[in-house]
Amino acid sequence: MSVNTLDATSEVKNIKRRRRVLVAKLGLDGHDRGAKVVARALRDAGFEVIYLGVHQAPEDVVEAAIEEDVGVVGVSILSGSHMELVSDLLKLMKEKGLNVPVIVGGIIPPDDAKELKKMGVFEVLGPGTPLRKVVEVYEKALEVNN
Amino acid sequence: MTDLEKIRERMKEWSKEVLEPVLKKFPERKAKFLTEEGFEVRRVYTPLDTEGAGWEYLEKLGFPGDYPFTRGVYPTMYRGRPWTIRQYAGFGSAEDTNARYRYLLSIGQTGLSMAFDLPTQLGLDPDHKLAWYEVGKVGVSMPSVKEMDLVFNGIPMDKVSTSMTINATAIEVLSMYVAVAESRGIDKSILRGTVQNDILKEYIARNNYIYPPQPSMRYATDLIIYAAQNMPKWNSISISGYHFEEAGATPAMEIAFTLADAIEYVKHVLERGVMDVDKFAPRLSFFFAARTNLFEQVAKFRAARRMWAKIMKERFGAKSRRSMMLRFHTQTAGVLLTAQQPLVNLIRTTIQALAAVLGGTQSLHVNSYDEALSLPTEESVKLSVRVQQVLLYESGVVDTVDPLGGAYYIEWLTDQIEEKAWKIIDEIEKLGGMVRAIEVGYPQREIAKAAYEWQLKVEKGEIPFIGINMFVEEEEPKIKVLKVDPKVRERVVSRLRKLREERDPIKVRDALDKVRRVAEGEGNLFPPILEAVKVKATLGEISGVLRDVWGEWRAPEVY
Numbered sequence: 103m104s105v106n107t108l109d110a111t112s113e114v115k116n117i118k119r120r121r122r123v124l125v126a127k128l129g130l131d132g133h134d135r136g137a138k139v140v141a142r143a144l145r146d147a148g149f150e151v152i153y154l155g156v157h158q159a160p161e162d163v164v165e166a167a168i169e170e171d172v173g174v175v176g177v178s179i180l181s182g183s184h185m186e187l188v189s190d191l192l193k194l195m196k197e198k199g200l201n202v203p204v205i206v207g208g209i210i211p212p213d214d215a216k217e218l219k220k221m222g223v224f225e226v227l228g229p230g231t232p233l234r235k236v237v238e239v240y241e242k243a244l245e246v247n248n
Numbered sequence: 249m250t251d252l253e254k255i256r257e258r259m260k261e262w263s264k265e266v267l268e269p270v271l272k273k274f275p276e277r278k279a280k281f282l283t284e285e286g287f288e289v290r291r292v293y294t295p296l297d298t299e300g301a302g303w304e305y306l307e308k309l310g311f312p313g314d315y316p317f318t319r320g321v322y323p324t325m326y327r328g329r330p331w332t333i334r335q336y337a338g339f340g341s342a343e344d345t346n347a348r349y350r351y352l353l354s355i356g357q358t359g360l361s362m363a364f365d366l367p368t369q370l371g372l373d374p375d376h377k378l379a380w381y382e383v384g385k386v387g388v389s390m391p392s393v394k395e396m397d398l399v400f401n402g403i404p405m406d407k408v409s410t411s412m413t414i415n416a417t418a419i420e421v422l423s424m425y426v427a428v429a430e431s432r433g434i435d436k437s438i439l440r441g442t443v444q445n446d447i448l449k450e451y452i453a454r455n456n457y458i459y460p461p462q463p464s465m466r467y468a469t470d471l472i473i474y475a476a477q478n479m480p481k482w483n484s485i486s487i488s489g490y491h492f493e494e495a496g497a498t499p500a501m502e503i504a505f506t507l508a509d510a511i512e513y514v515k516h517v518l519e520r521g522v523m524d525v526d527k528f529a530p531r532l533s534f535f536f537a538a539r540t541n542l543f544e545q546v547a548k549f550r551a552a553r554r555m556w557a558k559i560m561k562e563r564f565g566a567k568s569r570r571s572m573m574l575r576f577h578t579q580t581a582g583v584l585l586t587a588q589q590p591l592v593n594l595i596r597t598t599i600q601a602l603a604a605v606l607g608g609t610q611s612l613h614v615n616s617y618d619e620a621l622s623l624p625t626e627e628s629v630k631l632s633v634r635v636q637q638v639l640l641y642e643s644g645v646v647d648t649v650d651p652l653g654g655a656y657y658i659e660w661l662t663d664q665i666e667e668k669a670w671k672i673i674d675e676i677e678k679l680g681g682m683v684r685a686i687e688v689g690y691p692q693r694e695i696a697k698a699a700y701e702w703q704l705k706v707e708k709g710e711i712p713f714i715g716i717n718m719f720v721e722e723e724e725p726k727i728k729v730l731k732v733d734p735k736v737r738e739r740v741v742s743r744l745r746k747l748r749e750e751r752d753p754i755k756v757r758d759a760l761d762k763v764r765r766v767a768e769g770e771g772n773l774f775p776p777i778l779e780a781v782k783v784k785a786t787l788g789e790i791s792g793v794l795r796d797v798w799g800e801w802r803a804p805e806v807y
Contacts, residue, residue: 130366130382132455135495135583135699138807142700155805156455159378181366182385182623182732211622211729229587229620230716232707 123174123240126154126163128191131181136207136229140176143233144240160191164198172202174224174243179208185217192222203243207231255295267291283544284711285498287664293656303659308554312649314569316557318550318662319650320608321573326646330358331604332611333636334411336579338363338388339623340736342398345388349403351626355633359441359611360403361411363387364421369456371417371791375741383737386623387413391744391787396424397431406434410441411486411577411611416458418445419471419774420790423781426479442483442533442577445471448509448682449488451803452691453495458791461683463798467773469516474774476528483533485513486577489552492691493537494583496699499544500665503552504672505682505691506534507559511673512682514564525564529571538600538607539581545600546652547661549576549607555666578604579613585620588715590727593617598635605639606652612636622729692806744786751784759783760793767797 125141127134134156141153152170154163158177167175175195179187188206195201203224210218215226224246225239249257281289290297310316313323322328335352337360338345349360364387367379373391374383383389388399405428414421422443426436447464450457457464468485475484489497489506497505510532517528536552539545556574560566580600585593594617601614614632616624624632640646652658679685686692705711712718759780766776780790 130370130372130378131386132366132450133494134455138696139700139703141807142696143703153805153807155803181382183381186381209621213729229585233703234707 121148121244122150122152122170122172123176123244124152124154124163124167124170124172125176125178126158126166127156128158128160128163128177128179128187129181129183130157131179131183131208132156133180133208134178136180137176137178139233140178140207140236143236147237147240149240160187160194163191164194164200167195167202168198168200173247174203174205174240176205176207176240179206179210182209184208184210185214188218188223189221202247205239205243252295252300259294259296283661284539284541285500285544285665285668287544287661289657293660295656297656297660301660301663303663308659308663309653315561315572316554317573318554319653321553321575321610323649325608325649326605326640327649330640330646331609331636332359332409333357333633333640334359334361334577334611334613335629335632336361336363336413336613337629338399339365339386339730340384340388340732341739342388342390342395344384344733344736345399346401346403348626349399352629352633353403353408355630356637357633359409359411361613362399362413364412364414365389366456367391368421368787369414369416371420371458371788371795373786373788374737374744376788380737383740384732389736389740390421390424391740392747392784393424393427393781394743394747394784395740396421396428400428405429405432406438408440410439411443412441413444415444415447415450415454416456416464417787417791418443419467419777420781420787422471423774423778426778427782436479438481439479440481442486443471443475444488444535445485446488446509446535448512448686449491449505451686451801452505453491453497453695454488455803457801457803458795459798460801461686463767463794464801465512465516465683467794468513469520470773472513472517472528472532473520473522474772476523476531480531482531483575484528484531486533486535487513488535490535490537490579492695493539493581496695496697496702498698499539499548500668501672501691501694501698502536503548503555503665504669504676506536507552507555507669508673508676508682508685510534510556511559511563514560515681518564525560525566526568526571529560529564529566530568530573533610534574534576536576536578536609537581538578538604538609540584540596540599540603542599542603542606543652543658544661544665545603546607547658547665549578549604549609550650550653550658550662551666551669552576553608554662555669575610577611577613578607578609580604580615582615582619585615585617586713586715587620589719589721590617590620592714593620594631594635597632598639601635601639602643602645605645606650608650618727618729621727623732625728625730627728689804689806692804696807747784748786755783756780756785756789759785760789763790764793764797767794 207227309318312320366382368390372379472484487510489502493502553574557572560572580597616628618628676685762776
């Protein structure tokens, strides 16, 4: 697994709240443009971003999230397997006692987005979401978590 | 006074007498007009921008079907043969995909384009743990020759041309196609189609790789050589810029990275010392994106054609015209589809398709308006085919070859893009070629940077995007979305288990051993893989052997 830990600014260290988040491509899907842009935007907004990259199984994500002690888990899926993959991810997080908000991005039909939120996903961010909004949602997720 | 001097004189007068008074009263909307590449567009173009820059018709354009092919690869272009209407399709089980192909052919599609699911693209059988959720999602599941037979049930493989988006497992999947054709008494030498087989762009942008770059290049080269010797009508590779554009590349980056990949493939085949460049180069094909920025896209296609002709002639010493022809498939840009106000996508894709046609494409896929939300429905895909038919039959843009050729703006843009793309290729050459450049993350980094910059420009409103940063509507889109039947995987897996029970295990073992020996040694992998497929070894088993011998690639993550 390749993990990049990037401190955006020295200010980060002064912030007491955990501003560390994880971004990963869940499943076998390789479309990583969105995940990379989001990772970069969060970094530029002062978050510490653990970017896991492509081909991550739910187990990989949970393991990294615990190890890196992140405050939010962001996963991106464009292959249509979001319902099953996210359901597994949430189940596994519960089993491992990992209680942090999950944000889902990708090609998610509107009905599925509603369903995902019912399952406990903090927010679903589809194509066309402004980065400002992305950053806001991650901020809000961190607040909820703290 | 020469003609150019006369034009220059008159332009000065025009500027003073006509232009300036108007500008005083009605200033232009922006201080600068920029293309997506960042070229500053002049107010009006004249012969001063082309001939004035030492421009020569015969050197820069020539005639269609002749060097340097700027105007097109065939002398009559669409007057003779229309582009192939080829919608990328495939989902669910073999039966679902067969039904979609028959539907597409029934509404006037002229070639097939197969989409495979992620397990197939990554060499995993559908009952593999990592594969389970992805079976049949973004394409058809293809674990064995049996599934290929079902997909082509009732479709004449000797007549239709079939394109396959398959890379890391290209030999396995093409072998299944060949095996099914042969079982129907069709010789592989008459099969027409294309296999993507472009592994380099997987490392750069698409991410469906399995093995490390070096053995992967050997695998791709084996396929190119085998096809050149046995399948003269088959395009052995589709060197792709589409995925670079989708990942964020600018137009010049898109063609530069693609041509740099192409140079690498040609070098690898020549290094094997088994065939002359003119034996395999005519079957190298290309794949680009078409964005909405119409003229720059047309210029991009024309520049790519001229550059490839030059590379083949001057660098590789090709003698055959066919080796110098850049033949390409186009897909409209998926990243320019919006989930917001989705019907607007129909208008965008029409302009994008027009760019591809004015740019001289050989085949075309038009994205469906609902694809920012899900796989396309029959209804939406029909409109994609109809867009192509309106362009072909109603618009008249096909009546003459390269209708924009000679337009001062287009020729100026073509030159600008070409110049910028050569600079990028030089950069890659300095790094030691594309395989090295990928290993150090150069194209990946450039693309990620461009993607982020683009996004920031959209957010600042510097790049107008209807429904995203202007004319925004709050309402949620209400459209019908296609859902893949979750029972698909049970069906595919139970068929796979049956196949494993019924086949001859000794033959399978021997065939897989043969694949292993060749992978460890130096021969061509195509014949033993074809043999393995015929005795019903599965995709996952064959790929598993290669994984064992070559290992797996873990990419450096650059963002």
